[in-house]
Amino acid sequence: MGRRYYCEYCDKTFIDVLEARKKHLQSAHHIKMKNLHYELCKEPAVILREELLKTPCRRYFQHGSCQFESSCKYTHYSPEQLCELRQQVEQMEILKQKKEEAQLKIPSLESWLENYERTLNKEDGTTIHTPWVYPEMLEHRHDLPPSLIKFRPEHFHDDEFEEWGK
Numbered sequence: 001m002g003r004r005y006y007c008e009y010c011d012k013t014f015i016d017v018l019e020a021r022k023k024h025l026q027s028a029h030h031i032k033m034k035n036l037h038y039e040l041c042k043e044p045a046v047i048l049r050e051e052l053l054k055t056p057c058r059r060y061f062q063h064g065s066c067q068f069e070s071s072c073k074y075t076h077y078s079p080e081q082l083c084e085l086r087q088q089v090e091q092m093e094i095l096k097q098k099k100e101e102a103q104l105k106i107p108s109l110e111s112w113l114e115n116y117e118r119t120l121n122k123e124d125g126t127t128i129h130t131p132w133v134y135p136e137m138l139e140h141r142h143d144l145p146p147s148l149i150k151f152r153p154e155h156f157h158d159d160e161f162e163e164w165g166k
């Protein structure tokens with residue numbers, strides 16, 4: 001038994017000899033299955049754009065079938081189906097836009113502060129919380145450089161101004 005060739009489009013295996021493969025790849029059935037495969041992979045927006053350019057297939061609408069199927073140069077979509085397809089494409093477009101907008105949404109400074117204050121207010125309102133914690137091991141040391149000493153209100157000496165910012 002020789003090597004076997006598997007055609008993914010047709011889900012068919014046969015002995016892989018050049019002649020047989022060539023014959024298969026040129027067969028109407030294979031071409032049809034291959035076109036169908038790509039038709040199914042297409043984005044609805046692409047299908048809509050293509051179908052809108054075609055005129056209706058008289059054979060298909062008179063006899064209910066057309067041998068060219070999805071590779072027909074005329075459209076097999078009825079006006080109702082095209083309308084449905086258009087709605088589907090529009091729906092997808094809206095969802096896509098919403099997704100993009102959500103990704104772009106960076107919180108404003110105001111909303112960040114509001115959110116920050118809300119988390120502060122959840123705790124005991126009399127203490128002012130800072131997002132960092134002063135290391136306890138430094139609390140009672142007296143040999144620290146000024147930048148490491150825990151900050152207290154009495155450290156202000158030059159506070160003889162009437163209002164902040166003036």
Ligand SMILES: [Zn+2]
Nearest residue numbers: 007009010030
């Ligand atoms: Zn095939």
Ligand SMILES: [Zn+2]
Nearest residue numbers: 057060066072
């Ligand atoms: Zn047709």
